[in-house]
Amino acid sequence: MAKAKITFTDIEQTVNVPAGTRVIEVSERIGAGIIYGCREGDCGTCMMHVEEGWNNLTEPSVLEEKVLRENMASRHDRLACQAQILGDCKVKPA
C-alpha cells in the first residue's frame, strides 16, 4: 500500500501513514493541536493550515468548500476531519 508522511508542525511530529488516511485519524492519536467539533465536516472547528503539500491532500468536496468559505478560510486551509492524505504534507492548526 502506498505510504505518505504527514508532519504536524505545531508538535514537530511526523507520521508515516497509508495513503487515504484522514488527517483526523492521525492528529487525534498523536496529540496535535487541531481541535475537533462535529467530526463530519459541518462545524469548521478543525480547520487546519496546510504549510506544504497542498496538492497531496484529496480535493475538498462542495460541502467542505462551503464550510471553509463560511469560516473565512485562507487559501491553503482545510478541514482536518475531511482531508485525506495522498502524499507528503505539513499541517498546523489554522
Place this chain on the structure above:
Amino acid sequence: MSSAASVIARDRADQARAVEVAPGVHWVGALDPGLRTFDIILRTANGTTYNSYLVRGEEGVAVIDTVKAEFAEDFFARLESVARYDEIRVIVLNHLEPDHTGALPELMRRAPQAQLYISKRATPMLKALLKPRDDRPLTYTTVGTGDEVSLGGRTLRFLHTPFLHWPDTQCTWLAEEGVLFSGDVFGCHHCDARLFNDLCGDFRFAFDYYYAHIMRPFKGYVVDALKLIEPLPIKLIAPTHGPILRDRPRRYVTRYRELSTPSLAERIDQGERSLIIFYMSAYGSTARMAEAIRAGAEEAGGIRVSLYDLEGGEIQPFVDLIESADALVLGSPTINGDAAKPIWDLLSSLAVIDLKGKLGAAFGSYGWTGEAVKMIEDRLRGLKLRVPVAGLRIKLIPTDEELEECRDFGRALAGALVRGEQGRVIDFADLG
C-alpha cells in the same frame, strides 16, 4: 426554580433600568437570580446574570451582546431607558451561545439598520441561529484582531480570542474608556443586583468554579488570549456573566494567568516527564503489579513517577495531577466483567482538562475473565490519549516472572515517554 428563587424573580421587572458602568457605557443586561443549574452541568447558588452593554458615541450607539430569550423584556426595558432603537448602528456579538443571543432576532427587528459584527469563526453559528433565507438574507461583518469600528469619538477594537469557550468567541476593547467587553472570559455565575465587584457579595469561589468548568479545557487558548489582553490599560472588565469588574480589574487577569499556568511547573524539573499510576486492588495483586511497573519506569531516569491507590483519595486532586502529567497509567482488577467503579469515576471526570498529547496505559490482575484492562484502554483511546504499549493482564497472584513483565511494561512506557517522539517518524500502525 426553588420557591425562594421564584419570589426573587417576580420582583425583577420593576428594576429594569440601565446602569452606567463608565461614561457613556451602560449595562442593559438581565438578572436571573432563580437559576440553580446552568447548562445542565454548572450549579449556581444564587443564579446568574446575562450582561449586555450599550456604548454611546457621537455618531451612534453600539449594543454589545444580548440576553437569554426569556429575559428579553428586561433587556429591552433597560435599553429603552438610555437609547432609541434608531440610534443603534452597531451590534457586537462576542459569543453566540443562546444565553447571549436570545434577544438578538427581536433586537434586529427593532433596529434593522444596525450592522452585526462577529468574529471570523462565528458565521456558521450566526446562520444556524438566524436561519437566513433567499428572501431574508443576512448581512454582517466578520472581524479579527486589529479590526475596529468607530461610533464617533469612540472606537470599538476587536480581539480574536477563539475557544473561550466556543470557536466563535472574541473580546471587544473600548480604548477611550479602558473598558474590555470580554464575553464569557472573566465571567462567573453569580447574581447580585449591585452589579459591581466592589459592591457584590464574595464571588471568588464562583469565579474560580466558572474558570474550572468553562475555560480550563482551553488553557492554551486562554494563554493566547492573555497575550492580547495583558498589555491593555484596563480600567474595567465587562463580562457577559456575573459582576462587572471595576475594582482592580487586573487582579482577575492575573488570576486567569495563575489558573492557566501548570500547577506542577515549579516542582518538575525542566524537561522531566511525569508518569502517574493509579490503581485499585482487592487482594494486593494489582497493587504489586503497580509497584513493579513503577520500578521499571523509574529505571529510565528523567521521569517523575507517582503511584496512587485510588481507594485512598478524592477524584478532584487526582484530576489536577493528571492535567500536569505526560502519561496516565491505570490498574484495575476485573470485578463482574468490569473495571472497579473508582476507575470510571476518575475517567468520567477528565472532560474539564486538556488531555491532548498524553500517553495512556492499563493493567490489572484478574480472577476469571479480565475484561477491565481492555475496557480501560478503549476509554483512554476514546479520550484521545495514545496507548503506545499493549495493556498487561495477569491472572491472580503475580509470580516473580510476571512481576518482571510488569517492570518491562514500565520500562516500555518510560521509553515511549523519554524518547519523546519529536523529530522521529512514527508509523501509523504503532499509534495504538
